[in-house]
Amino acid sequence: MPFISVILGVLLLLVLMMVLKMNAFIALVLSSLAVGLLEGMSPNDVMTSIQNGLGSSAGSLMLVIIFGAAVGKLLTDTGGAQRIALTMVHVFGKKHVQAAAVITAIVVGIAMFFETGVVVLIPLVFSIAMVAEVPILYIGLPVIAALITMHGFVPPHPGPTAVAGILHASVGKTLMLGLPIAIPAIIIAGPLYTRLFKKSFLEVEIPKGLYTEKKFTEAEMPSFFLSILSATLPIIFIFIKTIVEIVWPNSSLRSYTDFIGNAGTALLITFIVSLFTLGLSRGHKIKELMDSFANSVSGIAMILLIIAGGGAFKQVLIDSKIDQYIAHLMEGSAISPLILTWLIAAVLRVSLGSATVAGMTAAGIVAPVAIATGVSPELMTLAAGAGSIGFSHVNDAGFWIIKEYFNMSLIKTFKTWTALTSIISIIGLLGILLFTQIAIVS
Incomplete structure (x- = not known):
């Protein structure tokens, strides 16, 4: 099962870094090798x-x-x-x-x-x-919350623009709907979430x-x-x-x-x-x-x-084709198209790490659904974006950028970066579902 391979790979990475105190680069290479072998790839293919x-x-x-x-x-x-x-x-x-x-x-x-x-x-x-x-984190966490939210929600940023193209959504309309969803997500995941931590934690x-x-x-x-x-x-x-x-x-x-x-x-x-x-x-x-x-x-x-x-x-x-396996599992689901889009993007994000890959793959999978059901392609675009930026962890380059630039431990990075991306993703989905009640996008 590909899911088991991913879970074992992440657990191995955490053990190597947190228990054995191994350098993150070495731990990532060893964990990558382990996941590839577990998925049946030949040693040469894994190294390539x-x-x-x-x-x-x-x-x-x-x-x-x-x-x-x-x-x-x-x-x-x-x-x-x-x-x-x-x-x-x-x-x-x-x-x-x-x-x-x-x-x-x-x-x-x-x-x-x-x-x-x-x-x-x-x-x-x-x-x-x-x-x-x-x-530092009193300023830093709200700033990165704003950056990652715009990355997922708002054209003309390249990610949402590419997803909008796949789903044949209006870039202008996606922008108009994306901003009022993005801003509350930024406020909640940034300034408000930061207030939950003691001053000493933010240093x-x-x-x-x-x-x-x-x-x-x-x-x-x-x-x-x-x-x-x-x-x-x-x-x-x-x-x-x-x-x-x-x-x-x-x-x-x-x-x-x-x-x-x-x-x-x-x-x-x-x-x-x-x-x-x-x-x-x-x-x-x-x-x-x-x-x-x-x-x-x-x-x-x-x-x-x-x-x-x-x-x-x-x-x-x-x-190792884990993205194709996940896509196959999700096809034919009876879930709401918007929730399905968000869910596919979120699962791909957790599994693969790349927000861009997750969003665009999810859009490709649900594009026929959007046409068949008549659901707003703009909201489908935003659902893919919201799912693709959430739940960032050790297989995401952004996770390591934030960890190293802010000089945080793994646990502290999970409490800050992983948590705030998850908050943004969930708030984004709730905002999208709220907009389904508005006639102009129904």
Whole structure:
């Protein structure tokens, strides 16, 4: 039974890490090997699958994580992040700085993939928390709740847009329905859920190399404009790409906007621009700036390995055809199409780890059901998105990104990240079912 293989693989991973205290990367590779063998794959096929998973996962995110960390380190080393944090605290006040950070994450999350948004916003989370004198996770958890919710619910984000295409849903209508469902989910899973924890629980140590705690003087800090430009330039490039895709899909501009709007390219360009705007133009030497880059890369080396290991685990699950087994089990069910869509996506998410794979696979399975029953394809799109972002655990790259960037234990990551993704998923489903009572989407 594939389910038993997945469960045994996850249990082995937890034992290796929590009981035997094994490095997460080694534990992920060994667990991937075990699941593949349990599913009847030959040893050579399992190793090929692991290698493909390592390469595809690390490869797709390497530029994003490296140059995202480099831009973040430049912002902190030159005082740019401190300038943004001071300005936000001054404008919104310490009492409302969490809300300001969440609004920022919602805007960022519309255009950016979750992992990119985390890399871009993490330095600001650290800086805002330091300036506002609040625990890191008090700001961090609501921010990641906003990012992952937008990842699953709101076009023109690539995930929901792709699912909408499979189900022939209106992107505009999905956006209008998705936002009023997403915002309550963000509030409940972010600021409200965070209040359940004691202040001491929300305190975490910042990983070495990702943040500079130096206090800059007014003269040492760059202007707010230059600081916010470095923080938002990747977002601007990705927004431009998204707008051109929607408004002028056949334009000759696409080759250029697709290039600059690629997350890796956007962060590379931002890093080069920031070298001048935050560094050289303000008297910093090139050696000093390159030392900052080297320190940022050394700080995320293990993060990259662990993300690659998570990709290997996910790839073995896919190559062993577990997704097809699950899809076959779900076909022909008499459950409500919306609940069925959510359930398929959620089961695939738990089994495979990838939100994108879960959402798109679920959409492919239920597409004939949507046509036959006449259920709103927009709500079906949102149901697939809600199911695909919930219940994140050790086979999800996002789980390891959050764990490592916030320097949390496995148990603490389950209590925070896994719990808040589950809350978002369930609140999303309830919101979708509530909308079925409204005539305009029936």
